[in-house]
Amino acid sequence: MLDALSSALAGVVFGLALAAPPGPMNAVIAEESVLRGWGAGFKAGLGALSADATFFLLALVGVVGFVERYPTVRALMVGVGGLLMVYFAYGAAKGAEETFRPERVQSDGDAGGDGADTRADGSGDAPTAPGSAATSTGFRKAFVLALANPYQILFWLTMGVGLLRKGEADLLAEMPYVGDSLAGTLVVETGSPALVVGFFAGILLWATGFPAALVTAERRVDEFAPVVAVVSALVLAGFGVVFLYDAVTTLL
Numbered sequence: 485m486l487d488a489l490s491s492a493l494a495g496v497v498f499g500l501a502l503a504a505p506p507g508p509m510n511a512v513i514a515e516e517s518v519l520r521g522w523g524a525g526f527k528a529g530l531g532a533l534s535a536d537a538t539f540f541l542l543a544l545v546g547v548v549g550f551v552e553r554y555p556t557v558r559a560l561m562v563g564v565g566g567l568l569m570v571y572f573a574y575g576a577a578k579g580a581e582e583t584f585r586p587e588r589v590q591s592d593g594d595a596g597g598d599g600a601d602t603r604a605d606g607s608g609d610a611p612t613a614p615g616s617a618a619t620s621t622g623f624r625k626a627f628v629l630a631l632a633n634p635y636q637i638l639f640w641l642t643m644g645v646g647l648l649r650k651g652e653a654d655l656l657a658e659m660p661y662v663g664d665s666l667a668g669t670l671v672v673e674t675g676s677p678a679l680v681v682g683f684f685a686g687i688l689l690w691a692t693g694f695p696a697a698l699v700t701a702e703r704r705v706d707e708f709a710p711v712v713a714v715v716s717a718l719v720l721a722g723f724g725v726v727f728l729y730d731a732v733t734t735l736l
Contacts, residue, residue, distance in 0.1 A: 492682035494672040495647075499686020502639075503532075503694075508569055508629050510694070511719040515576045516622035517695035518702045518709040525698065528622030529691020535630030536687060539640040540680075544648075551637060555734055558634065563731030565632025569724030572625055576717035634730070647683065650675035 504510075509532040517525030551558050630636055646653060653674045657667040672679065702708045 488676065488678040491672065491676040491678040492685070494670060495679040495682020495684075496686040496689065497670060498679075499683040499688075500690055501686075503687045503690035506719060508633065508720055508723045509626055511576070511716040511723075512572065512622060512626045512629065513691070513694055514698055514712050515716040516625075517698040518712045520622070522695045522699045524622050525695025526691055528626045529688075529695065531623035531626030532630050533684065533687045533691055534623075535627050535633075535636065536640075537684065538631065539636060540644060543640040543644055558637070559731045559734035561632050561637075562634050562727050562734070565629060565634075566724045566727030566729075566731060568625075568629055568632065569720045569727060572629070573717045573720035573724060576713050576720060632727075634727070647674050647680050648677070 509528075513525050513528045513532070516528040551561065643653065651674050652671055654667055654671050698712065702712075
């Protein structure tokens with residue numbers, strides 16, 4: 485029982501460690517959270533988690549390995565992912581532009597009236613976040629981008645499936661950017677279903693807490709939403725260009 489619990493806790497730490505670093509998935513979650521609220525951000529997080537679950541199942545049956553063995557197939561997937569990231573970056577930039585626009589204008593009768601503000605569309609309702617009236621597409625955006633992410637494919641080819649095989653794994657060494665400095669910090673025995681359950685629980689915990697933190701900050705800091713939207717657009721555009729370059733060089 486204690487072994488299963490310790491494996492599950494190690495999996496939670498691993499899931500959080502992989503979900504937290506900046507990247508296209510967190511850019512989508514951040515954009516959805518500040519422009520459309522916690523629910524939209526959480527759904528985007530579920531989209532990324534669902535993609536990981538899909539990769540897990542595909543890796544078990546060998547499909548992920550098939551993609552990696554054929555560079556042309558992989559390049560086409562990466563190219564599609566790059567195009568989608570550039571497209572979603574444009575959408576994030578548009579969202580940032582909308583948040584900078586004045587949301588209230590003074591009505592024609594305010595000069596001698598009660599001074600009440602009205603919306604530009606003539607209604608007296610409180611302003612809403614850009615895009616809040618529209619159905620959030622964060623889940624689909626994160627899911628599709630994750631499926632076209634070569635880094636996630638590579639992870640599930642190596643470390644991901646290895647979580648169920650008997651042996652040992654240096655979990656934090658797999659973290660993006662800082663893995664080398666954390667090598668040896670969290671070495672666990674693999675082959676336990678509790679480790680996999682904890683891993684997905686850690687991702688779910690991030691998908692819950694990260695949007696909540698962003699929404700709380702957006703309520704307290706003026707202009708927080710447009711800044712996050714701009715950063716999200718830049719991150720998506722940057723990764724999109726990198727993915728497109730990777731696809732073109734592979735195909736050529």
